[in-house]
Amino acid sequence: MKLENKVPPGNLDEKWTKYKSTMNLVAPNNKRRIEVIVVGTGLAGASAAATLGELGYKVKAFTFHDSPRRAHSIAAQGGINAAKNYQNDGDSIYRLFYDTIKGGDYRSREANVHRLAEASTEIIDHCVAQGVPFAREYGGLLANRSFGGVQVSRTFYARGQTGQQLLIGAYQGLSRQIAKGTVTMYNRHEMLDLVKVDGKARGIIARNLLTGELERHAAHCVILATGGYGNVYYLSTNAMGSNVTAAWRAVKRGALMANPCMCQIHPTCIPVSGDYQSKLTLMSESLRNDGRVWVPKTVEDAKAIQEGRKTGLDIAEEDRDYYLERRYPAFGNLVPRDVASRAAKVACDEGKGVSKSGLAVYLDFSSAIQRYGQQEANSLGIQANAAKITELGTAVIEKKYGNLFQMYEKITGENPYVMSMKIYPAIHYVMGGLWVDYNLETNVPGLFALGEANFSDHGANRLGASALMQGLADGYFVIPYTIGQFLSGEIRTPEISNETAEFMAAEKETKERLEGLMNIKGNQSVESFHRRLGKIIWEYCGMSRNAEGLKKARQLVRELKAEFYKDVFIPGTIDEFNPELEKAVRVADFMELGELMTLDALERNESCGGHFREEFTTEEGEAKRDDDGYAFVSAWEWDDDNPTLHKEELVFENVELKTRSYK
Amino acid sequence: MKLTLKIWREGGMYASGKLETYKVEADEHMSFLEMLDVLNQQLIEEKKDPVAFDHDCREGICGSCSMVINGQPHGPQKGTTACQLHMRSYKNGDTITIEPFRAKSFPVIKDLVVDRSAFDRIIQAGGYVSVNTGQAPDGNAIPIEGDTAGKAFDAATCIGCGACVAACPNGSAMLFTSAKVAHLGLLPQGKVEHEARSQKMVAQMDKEGFGMCSNVGACEAECPKEISLENIARLNRSYIASVFSSE
Amino acid sequence: MKWILQFLTSSIGQKLIMSLTGLFLILFLTVHLIGNLSLLKSDGGAAFNAYSDFMGHNPLIQIISKGNFFFIFLHAIQGFVLYFKNKGAKGSKYAGKAKDKTSWASKNMALLGTLLLAFILMHLGHFYVRFKFFNDMPMVNQDGADILNTYQTVSEVFSNPIWIICYLIGLVALALHLKHGFASAFQTLGINHKKYTPIIKALGTGYSILIPIGFAIIPLYMYFIK
Known part of the structure; x- marks a missing residue:
């Protein structure tokens, strides 16, 4: 199979503009007849459904949640990047493009990333117009902050809940279209299969989660905006319901899964506290603007902390190792996520972890409190004593990060204004996803993938505050144009019937699959399998990987899958509201995806971004990329025993491939 | 334990x-x-x-x-x-x-799962700014005074969980509805439709069969995002004004 | 004119009726108390009789008094409608019991209101109905004219401790009703502001204490001291 990325010709900065003005259009009278299915209503899905509805298409939107407003985009805290250069600090579309390519360790497609940077500014304008309450300066203009991996301030934010505010904006836009009747909303519906007719994606099989009924929905094309698969690790910052099923069903119908091993580990999460833990909570990366990461210099001190004989407060300044500042003086605490995460792992592997389990490092705000306190005292013109300075500084920190600190305290029961926070890396985002071309169309004609569900823009590592940007760019400003390239060829296609043999067969297969799961009637809960799967993937395909471990992991996952199909127990029945059955379907798909991840990680003999192979490092232990051998996208065609690898070569015409250095 | x-x-x-x-x-x-x-x-x-x-x-x-x-x-x-x-x-x-x-x-x-789709329908009735993708002016075209932006934000922190309705002895959805009306109405971008929005959203809220606010304050006390009763007063104000000023 | 009906049957419209009628009745209470305080004068009831004669014959007062009845009626009817609608909207109650963060009065306005309605009926039966519709009222000559000796009627009622207890119960209900109702009326009108609301709340609390105490003094004074 030859993978055509359909990147238009021309100079990088003109490609998108030219392409937009010359691409095929669908006339308004035809739009009214053309049906589009959008699965998933997070940032990418809701914005796409709303915009396509505005354009006049007949849209059907699906979410497994009880309302589109609950999608996990809502949990993004830190912000959204845009090359507005409002701060006059030298930002530009090119610089955002360059930072994203570099941050992604040169494993993403230039043209897509440049388009993303171009759309970024329009996103901010649109969101402001929707009433998204971005943070503002005293003068009433939009405020910015800086994020890891960049040296400009281009991140727009809404306190610590940017994702929520942006999602609510998109949800409101979607609600407006629902009221107008251009979008029909299907809440509590889960896509369980993709239906292809004559090779084109023409519909889905969805399960009404309240009644258990299977429904056949037909359309001229299908858009998947179903998010990432980080929950394959069981413990992740993803929501409990986040899953790969919709995307995986597409893979089972022939779509390619690209770079599945590229997962992002976020350096600042609240550490695991016990075996019962169901998920991990992220603390926004924005905390690294002011927080300093450290561990004790000596293993003895760390041991004392692990055993509860000392706390962070007992370690004197000179006995602390601010290892990010030491190892990466240029970027310090603001190195990209993959670098910060690995550095934490290195510190903990050396035995310097600071929690009972030894798997945590400190994030400390005391110097920021002192600095801000002094500044405040100066601007108030008062001679403050130490206590007053701490008080003033604490107030500044509270204003900036109050809700995050509060959340930390709620979860851990410790006061982060006094005690250093404890953090540890956790799976947070996946760069991998369905392979798409420049039009965001998969190799299955008529099947599109947006947002985290596709692989397109972040290469091997995503920069902070770029996920929101990509989700909204895809939904608001890319798919409404590029979908026309496919749909303009469909204006003579009559309404797609959901009664054809293909739909009936897909429905039957889905029904049999569900019945098969229910009839196993074994002894172990779905949850217990998911936990075991997560442990395997985290152990062998997590922060660092090696060939031997990956081979072993694949074997273990296959064994686990066999056991699952022999011994899983699902209570209840098929034709009722049954959350355990929902989970079972998802975990079954995670097993196969997990296997593919190990295969992909094994195949990629280099270290890049989130993919760190122990065999491929520099003498200093940093990641070593192999641009000659691996400057390609791995797009996998699934097979139960022998998945096939297809390669899309990455061509870099505008940036020079360099070793990422944040030193 | x-x-x-x-x-x-x-x-x-x-x-x-x-x-x-x-x-x-x-x-x-x-x-x-x-x-x-x-x-x-x-x-x-x-x-x-x-x-x-x-x-x-x-x-x-x-x-x-x-x-x-x-x-x-x-x-x-x-x-x-x-x-x-x-x-x-x-x-x-x-x-x-x-x-x-x-x-x-x-x-x-x-069991503990309830149907909160009534909230979606209240938003669909008017809880948005009518702007199509591509129509927006520059994000910095209209400065927004800090206090107002802060108040709008406070209202916008609503997560639509429905605790306000659950806490209210009258089963009223006024805190939820008023938080959305206040969030959008306080911002210049949402002001244009403010009065019409108040009317449409209240009408839908009534249609859904929610009870009437009798200012008990249980909603504010139980709201996980601590949304203020001030928003309900704001909605009362804009609703009453809209009835008399609209044609 | 459909809009008026639509407005008055909307949830906020119905609340506005409660608020405006309530505020009128609050104002009425003040006027009523000021007049009634003349009962405390040691003049054998002359001042009070003159006051009730004026109230009974001034045409403007007559109109206002009709309005007052209408507002009481409206407030009560609307109150009952709200109560039953809200009860229906809530459905079942919780089995779990939590420490209450809201005031008892705010959740029992209907109960308090019903008590007050009963009190008002009793009160009207004692006085208004007798003054207006019965011819057995004692008369008194004051300033050369024969007028109703309302003072004597009041004294008779307040010589019975059972009635005094009934009045005091009614006044406690009034205090609680006002405690929530006063501030609530302003909130319904949309008046809520960081600066003014604490003042309104303090005024409401003061009002809900002073007015019922003022009314309570009268029967107690007449029973124990006169």
Whole structure:
């Protein structure tokens, strides 16, 4: 199979503009007849459904949640990047493009990333117009902050809940279209299969989660905006319901899964506290603007902390190792996520972890409190004593990060204004996803993938505050144009019937699959399998990987899958509201995806971004990329025993491939 | 710690709904929902029907979790959703009663899961700014005064969980509706449609069968995002004004 | 004119009726108390009789008094409608019991209102109905004219401790009703502001204490001191 990325010709900065003005259009009278299915209503899905509805298409939107407003985009805290250069600090579309390519360790497609940077500014304008309450300066203009991996301030934010505010904006836009009747909303519906007719994606099989009924929905094309698969690790910052099923069903119908091993580990999460833990909570990366990461210099001190004989407060300044500042003086605490995460792992592997389990490092705000306190005292013109300075500084920190600190305290029961926070890396985002071309169309004609569900823009590592940007760019400003390239060829296609043999067969297969799961009637809960799967993937395909471990992991996952199909127990029945059955379907798909991840990680003999192979490092232990051998996208065609690898070569015409250095 | 749970079961084998008693062993570091996970794991091992409850992000932001713990929506901790409540708030031997959000407009689906689609319909009635993609002026074209932006933000923090309705003795949705009207109405971008929005959203709210606000203040006291009653006054004001000024 | 009906049957419209009628009745209470304080004068009831004669014959007062009855009626009817609608909207109650964060009065306005309605009926039976519709009222000559000796009627009622207890119960209900109702009326009108609301709340609390105490003094004074 030859993978055509359909990147238009021309100079990088003109490609998108030219392409937009010359691409095929669908006339308004035809739009009214053309049906589009959008699965998933997070940032990418809701914005796409709303915009396509505005354009006049007949849209059907699906979410497994009880309302589109609950999608996990809502949990993004830190912000959204845009090359507005409002701060006059030298930002530009090119610089955002360059930072994203570099941050992604040169494993993403230039043209897509440049388009993303171009759309970024329009996103901010649109969101402001929707009433998204971005943070503002005293003068009433939009405020910015800086994020890891960049040296400009281009991140727009809404306190610590940017994702929520942006999602609510998109949800409101979607609600407006629902009221107008251009979008029909299907809440509590889960896509369980993709239906292809004559090779084109023409519909889905969805399960009404309240009644258990299977429904056949037909359309001229299908858009998947179903998010990432980080929950394959069981413990992740993803929501409990986040899953790969919709995307995986597409893979089972022939779509390619690209770079599945590229997962992002976020350096600042609240550490695991016990075996019962169901998920991990992220603390926004924005905390690294002011927080300093450290561990004790000596293993003895760390041991004392692990055993509860000392706390962070007992370690004197000179006995602390601010290892990010030491190892990466240029970027310090603001190195990209993959670098910060690995550095934490290195510190903990050396035995310097600071929690009972030894798997945590400190994030400390005391110097920021002192600095801000002094500044405040100066601007108030008062001679403050130490206590007053701490008080003033604490107030500044509270204003900036109050809700995050509060959340930390709620979860851990410790006061982060006094005690250093404890953090540890956790799976947070996946760069991998369905392979798409420049039009965001998969190799299955008529099947599109947006947002985290596709692989397109972040290469091997995503920069902070770029996920929101990509989700909204895809939904608001890319798919409404590029979908026309496919749909303009469909204006003579009559309404797609959901009664054809293909739909009936897909429905039957889905029904049999569900019945098969229910009839196993074994002894172990779905949850217990998911936990075991997560442990395997985290152990062998997590922060660092090696060939031997990956081979072993694949074997273990296959064994686990066999056991699952022999011994899983699902209570209840098929034709009722049954959350355990929902989970079972998802975990079954995670097993196969997990296997593919190990295969992909094994195949990629280099270290890049989130993919760190122990065999491929520099003498200093940093990641070593192999641009000659691996400057390609791995797009996998699934097979139960022998998945096939297809390669899309990455061509870099505008940036020079360099070793990422944040030193 | 050993706990006794009294949980509302409805649907499936519990046709009319009743409180069932369970025993569970919890750890103080668990979140409340993780404690329920432990119970469900236990029930599944006994081949019994686990307790259904809505939950998703478990970070207190998606608004999915919806349960009344000992008579309080989201439990005892101020400004905290059920998923962010931790078991260190309880002690060995405690009995905890867990019930679904109760209101006629939030019918029970199963156990602790209720149907909150009425909220979606209230938003669909007018809880948006009518702007199509591509129409927006530059983001900095209109400066917004800090205080106003802050107030709009405070209202915008609503997560649509429905605790306000669950807490209200009248089953009123005024805090939810007014938070959206205030969020959009305070911003220059949303001001244009402010009065029409107030009318449309209140009409839908009434149609959904929510009760009438009698200023008890239970909603504000239980709101996990601590949204202020000031918003309800704002909605009253704009609604009354809109009735008299519109044609 | 459909809009008026639509407005008055909307949830906020119905609340506005409660608020405006309530505020009128609050104002009425003040006027009523000021007049009634003349009962405390040691003049054998002359001042009070003159006051009630004026109130009974001034045409403007007559109109206002009809309005007052209408507003009481409206407030009560609307109150009952709200109560039953809200009860229906809530459905079942919680089995779990929490420490209450809201005031008892705010959740029992209907109960308090019903008590007050009963009180008002009793009160009207004692006085208004007798003055207006019965011819057995004692008369008194004041300033050369024969007028009703309303003072004597009041004294008779307040010589019975059972009635005094009934009045005091009614006044406690009034205090609680006002405690929530006063501030609530302003909130319904949309008046809520960081600066003014604490003042309104303090005024409401003061009002809900002073007015019922003022009314309570009268029967107690007449029974124990006169």
